[in-house]
Amino acid sequence: MTFEKEFVIxxxxxxxLIDITHEVKKIVHESGIKDGFCIIFIPHATAGVILxxxxxxxxxxxxxxxxxxxxxxxxxxxxxxxxxNAAAHIKSSIVGPSVTIPIKNNQLLLGTWQDIMFCxxxxxxxxxxxTVHIY
Amino acid sequence: MTFEKEFVIxxxxxxxLIDITHEVKKIVHESGIKDGFCIIFIPHATAGVILxxxxxxxxxxxxxxxxxxxxxxxxxxxxxxxxxNAAAHIKSSIVGPSVTIPIKNNQLLLGTWQDIMFCxxxxxxxxxxxTVHIY
Amino acid sequence: MTFEKEFVIxxxxxxxLIDITHEVKKIVHESGIKDGFCIIFIPHATAGVILxxxxxxxxxxxxxxxxxxxxxxxxxxxxxxxxxNAAAHIKSSIVGPSVTIPIKNNQLLLGTWQDIMFCxxxxxxxxxxxTVHIY
Numbered sequence: 001m002t003f004e005k006e007f008v009i010x011x012x013x014x015x016x017l018i019d020i021t022h023e024v025k026k027i028v029h030e031s032g033i034k035d036g037f038c039i040i041f042i043p044h045a046t047a048g049v050i051l052x053x054x055x056x057x058x059x060x061x062x063x064x065x066x067x068x069x070x071x072x073x074x075x076x077x078x079x080x081x082x083x084x085n086a087a088a089h090i091k092s093s094i095v096g097p098s099v100t101i102p103i104k105n106n107q108l109l110l111g112t113w114q115d116i117m118f119c120x121x122x123x124x125x126x127x128x129x130x131t132v133h134i135y
Numbered sequence: 136m137t138f139e140k141e142f143v144i145x146x147x148x149x150x151x152l153i154d155i156t157h158e159v160k161k162i163v164h165e166s167g168i169k170d171g172f173c174i175i176f177i178p179h180a181t182a183g184v185i186l187x188x189x190x191x192x193x194x195x196x197x198x199x200x201x202x203x204x205x206x207x208x209x210x211x212x213x214x215x216x217x218x219x220n221a222a223a224h225i226k227s228s229i230v231g232p233s234v235t236i237p238i239k240n241n242q243l244l245l246g247t248w249q250d251i252m253f254c255x256x257x258x259x260x261x262x263x264x265x266t267v268h269i270y
Numbered sequence: 271m272t273f274e275k276e277f278v279i280x281x282x283x284x285x286x287l288i289d290i291t292h293e294v295k296k297i298v299h300e301s302g303i304k305d306g307f308c309i310i311f312i313p314h315a316t317a318g319v320i321l322x323x324x325x326x327x328x329x330x331x332x333x334x335x336x337x338x339x340x341x342x343x344x345x346x347x348x349x350x351x352x353x354x355n356a357a358a359h360i361k362s363s364i365v366g367p368s369v370t371i372p373i374k375n376n377q378l379l380l381g382t383w384q385d386i387m388f389c390x391x392x393x394x395x396x397x398x399x400x401t402v403h404i405y
Binding site: 245 | 272311316340351353360364367401403
C-alpha cells in the first residue's frame with residue numbers, strides 16, 4: 001500500500017526557507033498509512049529540503065547566510081555565463097533533494113525541534129513542486 | 136514486515152562523532168529481516184548522522200574541524216541571541232538527519248570503509264536518541 | 271518484490287562527476303517494478319552521489335570548485351599523515367552516500383533538470399561500485 005500527492009508552492013525571495021510541515025502532515029493523515037515512511041522529494045535542481053527548527057524563525061535566516069558564506073553567490077562560476085544560478089545548483093546538491101521520515105501510528109516520527117523546510121535557492125518562482133510519497 | 140528500535144547515547148564533548156555501527160548491526164540481526172533496507176533517523180535539530188571511515192579515528196577530528204571552518208561557531212547568528220547554538224542547527228541541516236542503507240542476507244551492505252557515525256554538534260548531552268527502522 | 275544490481279565505473283581524474291542517469295534508468299526498466307522507489311547507494315568513503323543538472327556540463331566543474339573552496343584539499347588534516355585523502359572523506363560525508371528517487375509507472379520521478387551524478391573525490395580509481403536497489 002502506497003500513497004502519493006504533490007503540492008505547489010510559490011516562493012517570494014531569491015533565497016528562502018518555507019516551512020511545509022503542516023502540508024506534509026496533512027498528506028500523511030490523508031494516506032491512512034499507519035506504519036511506514038515518507039519520502040519528501042523535490043524535483044528541482046536549484047531547490048532542496050531540510051529538517052530543522054522553526055520555533056525560532058531566525059534559524060532560517062542564519063542557515064541561508066551561512067550557506068552563502070560557504071558557497072558564495074558570485075565566484076566566476078562557468079555556468080553563470082548561461083544562467084547566473086550556479087550557486088543555487090551547488091547548494092541544492094549539498095543540501096539534497098529529499099528527506100525520509102519514519103511513520104508510526106500514522107504520525108511522522110519527527111523530533112520535537114524538527115520541522116520540514118523547502119529550500120528555495122533560485123527564486124522567486126511561481127510554481128515549485130513538492131512531492132510526497134508514503135510507503 | 137518491519138522492525139524498529141531506538142537507543143540512547145550520551146555525548147561528552149560540544150562536538151563529537153560517535154561510531155554506532157555495532158549497535159545498528161545488532162538491531163539488524165535482531166530484526167531477522169533478510170532483504171530490505173535500514174533507515175537510521177536522528178530526531179534532533181542539532182545532531183545528525185553520516186557514513187565514513189573510522190579505521191583511522193582522526194578522520195572524525197578532521198571532519199569536525201573542516202565543518203567548523205566552513206560553518207564557523209560564531210558569526211553573529213540571529214539565533215545566538217536565544218540559544219547560542221545556531222551553528223549546530225546549520226551543520227545538522229547540511230549533514231542531514233538520516234542515512235539509508237540496503238540490507239541483503241540480513242547484513243547491511245556497507246562498503247569496507249564505511250562506518251555509521253552519530254554527529255553531535257551541540258553537546259554534551261545526556262540523552263540523544265538514535266532510531267533504527269528496518270523495512 | 272525488490273530488485274538490485276550493481277555496476278562498476280572507472281574514474282579518470284582526482285575529482286570528477288560522472289553522469290550515471292542512463293545506467294540507473296536501464297536498471298529501473300529491467301526491474302519491471304512499476305511503483306516504488308530506487309536507492310542509489312555508493313559503498314565508498316571517498317565518493318558520493320548527487321542529483322543535479324547536466325544539460326550544462328560546466329555545473330559539474332563549478333560544483334567541484336566550490337566544494338574545494340569550502341573544504342580545501344590541504345589543511346593540515348590529521349588523516350593526511352596516513353593517506354593524504356582527508357578532504358575526500360569530508361566531502362563524501364557532506365554530499366552523502368545515497369539518493370532515493372520515487373518510481374511511478376516504471377519511471378524515475380526525476381525533475382526536468384535532475385541528473386544522477388557519481389562524485390569521485392579521490393580518484394582516479396579503476397573500480398568504483400554503484401549499487402542500485404529498487405523496492
